[in-house]
Amino acid sequence: MNIEMSQTNLLDMDLDCLVSYVFEDEIDPSLESLELNKSLSDYITDLINDGEVNGRFGQLNLVHTHKNAKQKRILFAGMGKKQDFNLDRARKLAANVAKFIRNKNFSVSGALAGRIELPKAIAVSDFFSAIVEGASLGLYTFEDHMRKKGDSTKPESSSLLLGGLGGLTNKQQDAVHKAVETAKVVSESAKLARDLVNEPANLMTPTILAERAKLAAKDTKLDYQSLTKKQIEKLGMGAFLGVAKGSHEEPKFIILKYSGDPKNPDKELGLLGKGITFDSGGISIKPAANMSAMKGDMGGAAAVIASMYGVARLELKINITALVPATENLPGGSATKPGDLLTAMNGTTIEVENTDAEGRLVLADALAYANDQGLSPLIDIATLTGAIGVALGSVSMGLFSNDDTLANQLNESSLDTGEKMWRMPLWDEYKDQNKSTVADIKNTGGRQAGSITAAQFLHEFAGDTPWAHLDIASVFMSSKVDGIYQKGATGQPVRTLISLFTKLAAK
Ligand code: BES
């Protein structure tokens, strides 16, 4: 479905469906805002008085106009109470409206999105962004490998036109047009992350992941590089290689560089993503149930690659280097064994107590490399621990940071995008659980506070550099269809990262 700004007044257009948004507490039975009500002999007034159209959040009413209007149908979309309305609700509603339209096979629909008196805190341009993101993400499908396709076969040529700008100032209209273009790029980026995660592990090996990163770079002003196993060995990334040893697939260390602020070459952010293309657990093998979900253990890497793609397409004034250590974690004949010792690139020795705690091992070397390169601040994204889901459920990811400013900035962006995160503590006391009797540190900290001890392990390699870690294991997949989410990959936290980088670039 094409989502476009309408060039003409939607009320003058022949449409299959006209979408009208209504607040529950401000629903106006005379519906003066909708001229169509008159041509329908106040039919809509009756529906409102009967309580059939009531504006309750999420309610969708399809009304036929029986040749009394250019628009064959009107779809009333309930926005709920005005005081409860926010951008998250806007995205969810837009997703459900778009799915409704798709399921009906309408070819041209229009949404009067500019005609609503929004709560003061919501700018009309942000409302339009939310509608574009909601519709675009809500309509996402992953059906490339199906011979008999479903939703993705619904007319590609169908379109949703956004309009109702008549009452807005020129300045507002400009802001809306810009916001819509940005929202499209942001949604495409989030969908790229979903695609990478949904792909099965045999079709998303480290080599293929690197190729996909290269492809994203080719379309944009990103500089792509991928280090081979030999180069990784030369750098001394013993922790990363210790994980890669159990697989025949060649590991890759993917580097994407974006220089949007060449006047400040010494200011360069480091963005790191866990790129385990399949996590069997290694010798400490996982149980069979749900192991297939571990094809998505490169969700951090996917988010990193996809947000770099978005940042480059938006040409933000910022410098970012993205680092992705990519490998499988398999129990091959030469796999690392529990009890083995590894030496990371910064010299730290690590006792591998459990080969299933591999994410922190590959990120240890990536963080050391980032520090070597002088990148700051550092943000890593990783499907790191099952324990984060125990702590926060599938509602929120975990945020860990040694820097309040960075943590607050991430938190703020997360509130804007609805990709929830909750800050967890990094108190020194938790470090004790990672103490080894034979090496500098060990890679597990016992059952208690599993996500925090994992984060403390990473902290060791981030050092004093301002750093934040997002544990996305709780949110990278959705088990149900829900608003903008389908079953499968969510694409979190791509929208939040792009929002953060947009704010940092404006500073
Ligand atoms: N990739 C997993 C974490 C994970 C679990 C991600 C569920 C998504 C969904 C990670 O590598 C892992 O296996 N972590 C272990 C750590 C433990 C061995 C200390 C875990 O969470 O059990």
Ligand code: MN
């Ligand atoms: Mn694991």
Ligand code: ZN
């Ligand atoms: Zn893992």
